[in-house]
Amino acid sequence: MSTRRQFTHLGAILLVFALCLLVAGTTFATQKKVITFWSWSPVKSTTDKMVAAFESTHPDIEVKATIYNYPDYLMALKSAAASGSLPDIVGLEPGAMVQEYQKFLIPLQSYAKKSWGADWQSKFYPIGIEQARLGNVASDPNFYMLPMELQTTNLWYNRPMFEKYGLEPPKTWEELRKVAAVLNKNRIAPMLQGGADGWQNIDVYMMIAQQTAPGVIYKAELGQASFADPGLVNAMKIWKSLFDEKIIQPGALGLHVYPNAATLFESGKGGMISLGSWHMQVAKFTPPIELAKGMEGFGAFLFPDVTGDGKPSNPLGGIDIGLGITTNATDKELAWEVVKDFIAGQGIQAAINDFNDLPAVKGVVPKTFTSEHEKDLWNLFTKEWLPKVTARQLRSPQVRQGLMDALAAVASGQKTPEKAMEDLQNTVKGK
Secondary structure, three states: OOHHHHHHHHHHHHHHHHHHHHHHHHHHHHOOEEEEEEEOOOOHHHHHHHHHHHHHHOOOEEEEEEEOOHHHHHHHHHHHHHHOOOOOEEEEOOOHHHHHHHHHEOOOHHHHHHHHOOOHHHHEOHHHHHHHOOOOOOOOOOOOOEEEEEEEEEEEEEHHHHHHOOOOOOOEHHHHHHHHHHHHHOOOEEEEOOOOOHHHHHHHHHHHHHHHOOOHHHHHHOOOOOOOOHHHHHHHHHHHHHHHOOOEOOOHHHOOHHHHHHHHHHOOOEEEEEEEHHHHHHHHOOOOOHHHHHHOOEEEEOOOEOOOOOOOOOOEEEEEEEEEEEOOOOOHHHHHHHHHHHHHOHHHHHHHHOOOOEEOEOOOOOOOOOOHHHHHHHHHHHHHHHHHOEEOOOOOHHHHHHHHHHHHHHHOOOOOHHHHHHHHHHHHHOO
């Protein structure tokens, strides 16, 4: 081979090598950093919008979000925690859930202070800060989660259906029975319940118990009262009456809230349901639900007075979902950038535009309302109910599971209200 050919051949090789380096360098330069996020909320369509909003201002970061149905999420978290494969960021409920996974979570207050200043807590509605540490022992000042969204929990009703049958949202127990009688007569489920999901059962029970024994269940968790307290037992009796008097539909214990009971309600198959402020998100579903256009088909009210004092229950509420960063996260600063945006940046704005729930930070409102009724509901939740909510969540995983079991046992007739609450007390005391 001639010298010229050798140099030509060598030059070709060097050119190819240089091109390979250029391509490789370009690939390395454009490779995105990945942050993983698991939750049950917001719904996937809303989460996708949050992720898109974040990534539009952080083009070098990719957020891989996995949204589960709530029961599946609980199973996924347990499995991942046991196998050491938790994602970077997890959605959390206050209290019991944070307590259960606390050893897998890092404290967040130093990140919050660095991003928002020494007075960072003032950025949030007070109820969010109060409940963020609900799962901590008294001596632990850390924030293992920060609230992303707040909520109120209440009853919803089908406005056209109530108008058709000349009904009003019931304010007393007797009015509730009369409404149920009319709807049953017309073969409509009065109050749809997804009793296979213990969380909705607890919501209804807590609405009742806050009337028959205000604040007692929180004291019982701390050992300062008994779960067999007469007021808590009475609430369990009223819970049983909802089934006995067919206010709650037959077969409720075999039905899940999502998608079953909620879908039935949204399609006009039931008169009432226990959900919360997050139900407004149906107004943004694609394809649109007829009743949910402008939220015109739905109205919100508080659980009726069951004591005869003329006062319905205060709304339950507080943190709907908070965010935590796990010890698994390899780049915790990067994970914080996502958390920060989802709580107080473009991410949360995208969620609130979808009416996913109520913001945990002050000053975030939906960009548009499509009806006056929609706006009235938003003001009802944020201005009237949110300032006076009582805690929806319990602090102890053991109590939460025990109460779910007790409610199912009473509803199915396996235990009397007295026996169920006595057993719960004994279980919590370790007997």
